Amino acid sequence: MSFIENIINVLIRDQRYKIILEGLKNTLFITTGGLIIGITLGTITALIKIHPHKTWLGKSLKSIANLYTTVIRGTPVTAQLLLIYFGIFASVRSLNAVMVAIIVFGINSGAYVTEIIRGGILSIDKGQLEAARSLGLSYSQSMKKVILPQTVKVVLPSIINEFIALLKETSVAGFITVIDLTNAFRLITSATYDAFTPYLMMSIIYLLLVIIIASFAKRIEKRLKID
Amino acid sequence: MIKIKNLTKKFNDLVVLKDVNLDIKEGERVVIIGPSGSGKSTLLRTINGLEIPTSGEVYFKDQLIEPTKPSINEVRKHIGMVFQSFNLFPHLTILQNITLAPVELKLMTKEEANTKAKNLLNRIGLLDKASAYPNQLSGGQKQRVAIARALAMNPAVMLFDEPTSALDPEMVKEVLDFMKELASEGMTMVVVTHEMGFANEAASRVIFMDEGKIIEDDTPDNFFNNPTKPRVIEFLNKIIK
Numbered sequence: 001m002s003f004i005e006n007i008i009n010v011l012i013r014d015q016r017y018k019i020i021l022e023g024l025k026n027t028l029f030i031t032t033g034g035l036i037i038g039i040t041l042g043t044i045t046a047l048i049k050i051h052p053h054k055t056w057l058g059k060s061l062k063s064i065a066n067l068y069t070t071v072i073r074g075t076p077v078t079a080q081l082l083l084i085y086f087g088i089f090a091s092v093r094s095l096n097a098v099m100v101a102i103i104v105f106g107i108n109s110g111a112y113v114t115e116i117i118r119g120g121i122l123s124i125d126k127g128q129l130e131a132a133r134s135l136g137l138s139y140s141q142s143m144k145k146v147i148l149p150q151t152v153k154v155v156l157p158s159i160i161n162e163f164i165a166l167l168k169e170t171s172v173a174g175f176i177t178v179i180d181l182t183n184a185f186r187l188i189t190s191a192t193y194d195a196f197t198p199y200l201m202m203s204i205i206y207l208l209l210v211i212i213i214a215s216f217a218k219r220i221e222k223r224l225k226i227d
Numbered sequence: 228m229i230k231i232k233n234l235t236k237k238f239n240d241l242v243v244l245k246d247v248n249l250d251i252k253e254g255e256r257v258v259i260i261g262p263s264g265s266g267k268s269t270l271l272r273t274i275n276g277l278e279i280p281t282s283g284e285v286y287f288k289d290q291l292i293e294p295t296k297p298s299i300n301e302v303r304k305h306i307g308m309v310f311q312s313f314n315l316f317p318h319l320t321i322l323q324n325i326t327l328a329p330v331e332l333k334l335m336t337k338e339e340a341n342t343k344a345k346n347l348l349n350r351i352g353l354l355d356k357a358s359a360y361p362n363q364l365s366g367g368q369k370q371r372v373a374i375a376r377a378l379a380m381n382p383a384v385m386l387f388d389e390p391t392s393a394l395d396p397e398m399v400k401e402v403l404d405f406m407k408e409l410a411s412e413g414m415t416m417v418v419v420t421h422e423m424g425f426a427n428e429a430a431s432r433v434i435f436m437d438e439g440k441i442i443e444d445d446t447p448d449n450f451f452n453n454p455t456k457p458r459v460i461e462f463l464n465k466i467i468k
Binding site: 054125127128130131132133134135136137138141145146149150153 | 275277295297300301303304306307308310312314315316317318327328331332373376377380
């Protein structure tokens with residue numbers, strides 16, 4: 001068989017494109033869903049971490065935030081997937097594995113985004129907060145109107161980086177039965193007894209996705225530049 | 228209007244202010260001068276709660292300033308502050324820089340704040356920069372906008388923390404002229420500066436600080452022309468007049 005025939009065999013025969021599209025859909029779904037949860041969770045956790053807490057409640061929240069980032073960043077995402085899907089939700093029937101994957105990757109990504117945003121906030125000159133506070137704005141008003149809008153610009157490249165990393169990390173979602181891009185091509189390999197062509201195709205698709213994200217990112221960064 | 232009682236401030240082991248007492252009345256234009264590290268800026272920053280006293284109290288219109296309590300936000304609405312490094316908000320236009328606080332704090336509607344901001348910009352000759360961003364302005368323009376931003380809150384007193392120290396020499400005058408204008412209108416001002424000319428011309432009272440203490444507190448005329456304290460004479464002899 002020629003290489004072209006191999007490609008047709010992998011992509012077309014037995015309607016294999018269907019499983020590939022299913023895998024692509026799930027990979028994109030888990031990545032974007034995970035990133036949205038991650039950014040939300042990461043922003044909240046970063047704000048908890050940098051707040052100059054004085055109260056008992058604030059200090060407890062800070063301890064929880066620290067525990068969260070330590071545990072999540074200290075264990076493999078595969079372990080988190082397996083533990084949560086098979087360990088915690090094992091008894092739940094008709095459990096949607098894609099939903100579990102979105103939540104797990106969201107929680108996982110949130111820990112990394114926390115550190116990105118925390119670093120971003122700390123990079124803003126402390127005179128900005130002083131100026132906002134001296135005008136009578138409260139701490140939270142100052143954060144919302146002055147500090148966070150500036151942080152967005154600073155952290156955007158790192159968030160895009162996280163997006164790209166997350167996209168590739170979701171390739172372990174197959175561990176909990178999700179048909180993602182990687183799992184789809186794994187199944188095709190088992191069916192065709194050809195490992196080279198499917199995995200090459202798979203790698204090319206990941207590469208194209210990353211290139212698309214990166215070019216989008218460049219456009220957004222350009223637009224945000226007010227210099 | 229401002230009453231400082233037995234104020235001491237320490238940064239770890241370093242004592243920056245030593246038992247300072249000071250009364251500032253409405254309409255006074257107090258200029259605080261002294262060598263670097265004498266505690267001038269720290270003293271100024273305790274007035275609006277940017278520094279927390281180690282001991283002692285600061286009162287604004289008989290209300291105790293408590294920097295860690297929510298009441299501080301209410302007090303700060305009446306105390307304008309101008310910083311050495313301008314601290315304009317780079318992500319907002321000049322107009323938005325001025326209107327942010329009055330609108331966000333619901334002291335004015337958006338329209339009222341815009342009108343007020345445009346009047347202020349017109350006054351400092353920067354109306355055409357209303358929709359520009361801070362990094363498109365010169366240092367002197369930035370500082371005048373920063374003063375306008377504080378004025379938009381209709382403050383009872385204005386604090387200036389070395390407002391011309393970060394400026395190119397050519398831009399100092401435009402900022403000082405604006406400050407003199409405010410002084411002549413009767414604005415209560417407390418100014419930390421190295422500009423002796425401004426102190427001589429615009430102040431109603433000059434305070435000299437050294438090593439965390441107020442050494443001298445007099446009229447500009449007495450201070451510059453008839454200094455009595457050896458430390459003040461030494462300081463005045465070292466600077467170019």
